Amino acid sequence: MQTAAxxxxxxxxxxxxxxxxPEYDYSYSGPTxxxxxxCHFPGSISNTGSGLxxxxxxxxxxxxxxxxxxxxxxxxxxxxxxxxGCADPDWEQGEEHNMTRDLVWDKEGIDWTVPTLTSNCGRxxxxxxxxxxxxxxxxxxxxxxTTTTAFQTKICYECTCDYFYSEREDDGNYTAVFGRTCRGxxxxxxxxxxxxxxxxxxxxxxxxxxxxxxEIYPLPDLTTxxxxxxxxxxxxxxxxxxxxxxxxxxxxxxxxxxxxxxNCDTYCYCNDDAExxxxxxxxxxxxxxxxxxxxxxxxxxxFRLYDAWxxxxxxxxxxxxxxxxxxxxxxxxxxxxCADGVKPGDDAYRAIEYSGRDYNDDFTxxxxxxxxxxxxxxxxxxxxxxxxxNLTTCNTPNQYNQEDTAACTDEYLNCTTNWEAQAFxxxxxxxxxxGWTEMQVPDTFDPDTVCxxxxxxxxxxxxxxxxxxxxxxxxxxxxxxxxxxxxxxxxISFRVEKYDCIDKKWKGETQKVTISNMCCGSSPEGTPxxxxxxxxxxxxxxxxxxxxxxxxxxxxxxxxxCQASNRGVSDEYMRQTYxxxxxxxxxxxxxxxxxxxxxDLIEQRW
Numbered sequence: 001m002q003t004a005a006x007x008x009x010x011x012x013x014x015x016x017x018x019x020x021x022p023e024y025d026y027s028y029s030g031p032t033x034x035x036x037x038x039c040h041f042p043g044s045i046s047n048t049g050s051g052l053x054x055x056x057x058x059x060x061x062x063x064x065x066x067x068x069x070x071x072x073x074x075x076x077x078x079x080x081x082x083x084x085g086c087a088d089p090d091w092e093q094g095e096e097h098n099m100t101r102d103l104v105w106d107k108e109g110i111d112w113t114v115p116t117l118t119s120n121c122g123r124x125x126x127x128x129x130x131x132x133x134x135x136x137x138x139x140x141x142x143x144x145x146t147t148t149t150a151f152q153t154k155i156c157y158e159c160t161c162d163y164f165y166s167e168r169e170d171d172g173n174y175t176a177v178f179g180r181t182c183r184g185x186x187x188x189x190x191x192x193x194x195x196x197x198x199x200x201x202x203x204x205x206x207x208x209x210x211x212x213x214x215e216i217y218p219l220p221d222l223t224t225x226x227x228x229x230x231x232x233x234x235x236x237x238x239x240x241x242x243x244x245x246x247x248x249x250x251x252x253x254x255x256x257x258x259x260x261x262x263n264c265d266t267y268c269y270c271n272d273d274a275e276x277x278x279x280x281x282x283x284x285x286x287x288x289x290x291x292x293x294x295x296x297x298x299x300x301x302x303f304r305l306y307d308a309w310x311x312x313x314x315x316x317x318x319x320x321x322x323x324x325x326x327x328x329x330x331x332x333x334x335x336x337x338c339a340d341g342v343k344p345g346d347d348a349y350r351a352i353e354y355s356g357r358d359y360n361d362d363f364t365x366x367x368x369x370x371x372x373x374x375x376x377x378x379x380x381x382x383x384x385x386x387x388x389x390n391l392t393t394c395n396t397p398n399q400y401n402q403e404d405t406a407a408c409t410d411e412y413l414n415c416t417t418n419w420e421a422q423a424f425x426x427x428x429x430x431x432x433x434x435g436w437t438e439m440q441v442p443d444t445f446d447p448d449t450v451c452x453x454x455x456x457x458x459x460x461x462x463x464x465x466x467x468x469x470x471x472x473x474x475x476x477x478x479x480x481x482x483x484x485x486x487x488x489x490x491x492i493s494f495r496v497e498k499y500d501c502i503d504k505k506w507k508g509e510t511q512k513v514t515i516s517n518m519c520c521g522s523s524p525e526g527t528p529x530x531x532x533x534x535x536x537x538x539x540x541x542x543x544x545x546x547x548x549x550x551x552x553x554x555x556x557x558x559x560x561x562c563q564a565s566n567r568g569v570s571d572e573y574m575r576q577t578y579x580x581x582x583x584x585x586x587x588x589x590x591x592x593x594x595x596x597x598x599x600d601l602i603e604q605r606w
Contacts (some may be wrong), residue, residue, distance in 0.1 A: 024043075024045050024058065024502065025045060025501070025504075025575060025579055025580070025581045026043030026044060026045050026060065027043070027044055027045065027580040028041050028042070028043050028063070028073050028076050028077050029041070029042055029044070029077060030042055030063075030077055030121070031065075031077070031106075031121040031122070031123070031124065032121055032122075033064065033121040034121070035121075037065060037066060037100055037105060038064055038065055038066055038067075038121075039064060039065045039105065039106070039121035039125075040061060040063065040064045040065075040121070041063045041064065041069055041073055041074065041077055042059060042060065042061050042063070043059070043060040043061075043063055043073070044057060044058065044059045044060070045057070045058050045501055045502055045579070046058070046501065046502075047500050047501045047502050047503075049578075050498045050499060050500060050501065050578070051450055051451060051452040051496075051498045052449065052450060052451070052498055052500060052507060053447060053448055053449055053450065053451040056502065058502060065099065065100055065105070066100060069093075069099070070093060071087060071088060071089055071090070071091040071092070071093060071097065071099065072089040072090070074087065074099060074125075075087050075088070075089045076089070077124065078124030078125060080124065080126065080127075080159065080180065080181060080182045081103070081124070081125070081126070081127060082138070083138035083140070083157045083159055083182040084126070084127040084136060084138070084159040084180035084181075084182055085127065085136060085138070085159075086102065086103065086127035086128070086180075087099075087103075087127070099125070102128070103125035103126065103127065103128065104125055104126045104127070104128050104164055104177055104178075104179040105121075105125045106121055106122060106123045106124075106125065106164075106165065107165050107167055107177075125179075126164055126179025126180055126181065127159075127179060127180040128178075128179060129161035129178050129179060129180050130161065130178060131161065131163075131176070131178050132161070133161040133178075135158050135159060135160045135161075136158075136159045136180070137156060137157065137158055137159070138156070138157045138159060138182065139155070139156055139157075140155045140156075140157065157182040157183065158182065158183055159180045159181065159182040159183075160180065160181060160182075160183070161178050161179070161180055162178060162179065162180070162181050163176055163177075163178055164177045164178055164179040165177050237249065237250070237251060237252060237270060237274030238250045238251075238252075238254070238256070238268070238270035238274055238275070238276050239276075240256045240257065240258055240259055240268070240328065241258075241259040241326070242258060242259060242260050242261060243259055243261045243326075245259070245326075246326075247259075248328040250270045251270060252270050252271060252272050252273075252274060253270065253272075254269075254270050255267065255268065255269050255270075255293065255296040255297070255300075256268055256270070256328070256329075257328070257329075257332040258276070258278055259322055259326040260280075260322060261322060262320055262322060263317055263319060263320065263321055263322060264317065264321055264322035264326060264332045265280060265281055265282060265285075265317060265334070266278050266279070266280045267279055267285045267293065267297055269289070269292075269293060277289075279293065282312040282315045282334065283312050285297050286298075286312065295357055298354050299356070300329070300330045300333060301330060301333035301334065302353065302354045302355070303330070303333070304330075304333045304334065304335050304336060305333075305334065305335070305336040305354075306336045306351075306353055306373070306375060306392045306393055306394040307336070307339070307351035307352060307353055307373060307375045307392055307394055308336030308337060308339070308392055309336070309353065309354040310354070314336055314337040314338075314339070314392070315334040315335075315336070315337075316334055316335050316336070316337050316389055316391075317334045317335070318387075335380075335387065335389070335391050336391060336392045337389060337390065337391060337392065338377035338390045338391065338392050339351075339375075339377070339392065342376075342377045342392075343377055343390065344377050344378050344379045344390055345377075346376065346377060347376075348374050348375060348376040349374070349375055349376070350372065350373070350374060350375075350408065350412065351373050351374075351375045351394060351408075352370045352371070352372065352373065352405055352408050353370060353371040353373045353394055353396065354368065354369075354370065354371075355369045355370055355371045355400060355401050356368075356369045356401065357369060358403065367403055369401045369402060369403060370401075370402045370403075370405060370407075370408060371396040371400050371401070371402070371408075372396060372400075372402060372407060372408035372428065373394035373395065373396045373408075374394060374395055374396075375392055375393065375394035376392075376393065376394075377390050377391070377392055378390065378391060378392075378393060404430070406428075406430050407428050407430045407431060408428065411428075411429045412427065412428055412429065413427050413428070413429050413432060413433070413434055413464075413521065414434075415427055415432070415434035415435075415462070415463050415464050415531055427464050429467075429521075430467075431464075431466070431467055432464040432465065432466065432467055433464070433465045433467060433470045433479065433485070433519040433520060433521060434463075434464065434465070434485075434519075434520050434521065434530060434531050435462075435463075435464070435465035435470070435485070435517065435518040435519045435520055435530060435531075436460055436461060436462045436463075436516075436517075436518045436530065436531065436533065436535050437458075437460075437461055437465070437515070437516065437517050437518070437535070438458065438459065438460040438461065438515075438516040438535040438536075439456055439457060439458045439513055439514070439515050439516075440457060440513070440514045440516075441453045441456055441457050441511075441512065441513060441514075442491075442512050442514060445511075445512045447509055447511075448509070449507050449508065449509045450496050450497070450498050450507065450508055450509055450511075452496055452498070452511070453511065456511060456513045456560075460516075460534070460535045462531045462532075463531075465517070465518070465519045469519075469555075470519035472551060472555075473486075473488070473517070473519070473549055473551045473552050473555075474486040474519055474549075479519060479520075479521070482520075484520065484530070484540055484544070485518060485519055485520025485521065485530050486518070486519055486520075487516070487517065487518040487519075487530075487539050487540060487546035488516070488517050488546050488547060488548060488549035488552055489514065489515075489516045489536065489537050489546045489547065489548065490514070490515050490516075490517075490548045490549050490552045490553045490556070491512070491513075491514050491515075491548065491553075492512075492513055492514075492515060492553055492556050492557040492560070493510050493511065493512045493513070493557070494510070494511055494557055494560045494561040494564060494565075495508050495509070495510055495511070495561065495564065495565060496508055496509065496510075496511045496564040496565075497564065497565055497566045499566070499571075499574040499578055499579075501574075501575070501578060501579035504571065504575070505571075506566050508565075508566075511560075511564065513556075513560070515552065515556055516535045516536060516546065517549070517552060518530050518533065518535065518539060518546075
């Protein structure tokens, strides 16, 4: 590949003449400048992150207050002006709507040692108001591609009248100037805590109507530095103490340990009548009240039980452990003792840990999930627990949240290479073969439109290969009977396309990649069958060269052609996702319009 060809040229244009290229979808910023009432709002557009070989950025600096600045540009940067009700992007600058006359512009750059009316234009202008003016409210609906849910969002903003700056009068005195600022977005509460961000998480639920508040609930005075007093007394309905000492309170529907003054092996549920429903003893906790209590307990305590989670004979807590000390939450969980016949110093063994539940649509537990763990026994009579017991502990080096215990108990493969730690590189044959893979762009490939070939370059990687892919490529029986495994070296080509935000069109060319693959087995003792080979056509020797594989070619060519193409998505989607161009909102009162818009967005994402 020619050196000159792989260097992506970056061109920078500065356009300062008013009216040049008005068709560009500029992103505006600002204000900037150092002269009062002449604040600049630069416009720019770039395709530098697109992967194109020739990239550029176009800047315009001629949009300024009193010049070419429009209400549309001003409100795209200073959004509070619309929310506070004193600006509209569709207005024309003129006698009826004059932004210099009708707004309060920043004069914060006053030098208090030698007072002057200079400004650094460091802040957006604000809507005029007088101190003490009541808050106003603004509802905003908007649509976004850049999410997997919540395509339609509704926000209620509260706009209050706040101090802006102090203006020097002719007599030398200073007058406080006020302007409106708006709260409500980005999780910030307005002064009425009901005026918060709400979203419609499509397509699984409908937008709950949101209305801006009419009454005002002011925040405490924050200028005094005095925090709001915390509420006193019980904050929930069920006490976790039979002793009356330092109780904690729980709301209906919550589970908790009970301070029974003895062993703290009592687990309770706070029912709808704020009454405790409790079970004492580990077997009763897991079995007497069905799934809800069982899984609440395991979700809290599995972190201490490790592979002993389903064997209550291995649960341990000191006798009378709560007689002198009780704390809330999972500090009361029991510990897991070592498995029968396992003692400190013995070799590690494979086991199953509880990791959670998978739920049905009605939120009932469908099945348990497990982590495939490597466990061992240790003497806990020392820091940090000082427990005179042998306890179990585990780590989970690879497989998490498995539905089938066979994923943890089937034969394990050692897919290590000679520089890896063996204990952390064993994998269940239930899911994997050993193997290697490598992706290379041919030396003769010389792109001139889309320079993304490095995305398709990867050095040789040894480790696991997904079982379902290996068996689809080479065949289950052939792999089972092979002493060496199977390899292939396959050339593919596909078209890569990238969107140019400046020219507003897709650009692309054909990408070439060579993919090398190997799938093999390994003995349980850890003798690697293929993980120390050098990937390539001669990995299995001159007499057994790795050849092209039509199934691998079809798989990767289809995969990359889909990922790299424009996939038929609209220019509107690309301009909002990559070029910073906003979409118009749909009417939230029209549920059909919302549903149609969301379906369109989901289709575009796919």
